[in-house]
Amino acid sequence: MLGPHQRIRVPIAGYEMLFVVEENHGGCVHACSVADIARVLENLPRTDWEDLAAIVLRQPTRKARLLSPVWGRFAYSADLGLRRRSSFCTGPMVFIEAVDPTRPIEWSGALGPDGQAELARLAEDGHEVEQAGSRWIVSPSLEAVRATQLYRTLPHEIGHHVDWLEKVARAPADSPDDWDARAAAFFARPREEREAFAHRYADAANERLRRFGLVPFAPLA
Template sequence: MQSHRNPTRRNRNIGTAKQGHGEANQLVIPDQLNRPYWLSRVGDCRVEEHTIGGWMIRFVIEANALGCVHPSTVPDVLRVLEALPQSDWAGLRTIVFRQPTRKQLILRPAWGRLLYDTTVAKANGETLAVGPVICLDAVQVDKVMVWSTSLDPDLSQELERLRSDGHDVQRSGRKFSISINAASARNTQLYRTLLHEIGHWFDWLSKVEEPSAKGGDRDALERAYFARPKSEREAFAHRYADTQRAILETRGIIPFDQS
């Protein structure tokens, strides 16, 4: 029986992603020692130590590169921490002002994040801190972020938060252009991101640290904490940040000029 297949006809998938074309050239952030990129060792940096209410806080400040700046300063962060209940951030002893790599800026730009348990070390292996860490990333100011207009509810809310922080948000066709400047970046990172990450830590204290200190099974508590939907954990941190920001604004503590 004669086959109807024409061997000279080109497979429509040849040279496309369906057959793996371009996989070897994909821009990815390499892991170091099988750790996520945000746990990689810090580069050229300086270390400062400050005391708040008898608690010593260590700041690790990486040198800037790639046109980035640290929107917030150490005095800025100290002023916010001093205004918050110390019980909300008990156990947090390290703040890292990170300098992202070029690939991280392209693929995973972030204002900051909380690491529940990590080791911060220099390239030569010198350990700078161990335990929970809040990272605040350097950003490229005078940069335009482009978002699609097809946003889910969470991203729509984030867009409104960015607008309220002072970023210039413009719509053109099916894209949003978000222009960042030094002042708007500071508003986002200092008055929202920092409070948001402390909100995550306060959540962790309430659901893991405090119950385990009273005799609870720590492993089970940790599993239960991370088993919660990410949306639930993010919603808690957003509520905490919104509440504390409103309180600090009412008390006239924020906003304040950069130190």
């Protein structure tokens, strides 16, 4: 269920996208503005994101921030609504999480190749990364969080959507039953395989945007 929020419809590349922006609390802020996200979307293929029902700038609960902090996530099917009220939006959505930029994040010191690669990405985005005993400590800043969420997390989550579109929603079908079979096969794939697809999409998008000088850019109001 959503807390107090704003709903904003923004025209992007001839398409109107719904943004849902929750109010912040607990020292958290939205590092990316709606205008920031719209700027990135307008420079990605519209067919990769126009089927999204909404982009949600989410305020995580205190428990979520402590136990499972994330930069963002993709929901293949989400249902937005208020307590005791019916939903106002359903479908695939990208969630970008509010963060407390003053709160360090602890990582296990025993990282595999994927974890090490992610630490390297965070350092490249401007986070301070240091080892303390058996743990890695990531000290963020508002600028570093914005870079991570805008240039990496957002394209990554859209990559999950593109993966679904290619393999299920837009794949050719000989019969209506094919959709259910494709969906079952999609979710039967290892999580690592789906994450690898999203990483490849994000890396390619980021490299293309940087090559043409479209990112990075100064924060937009």
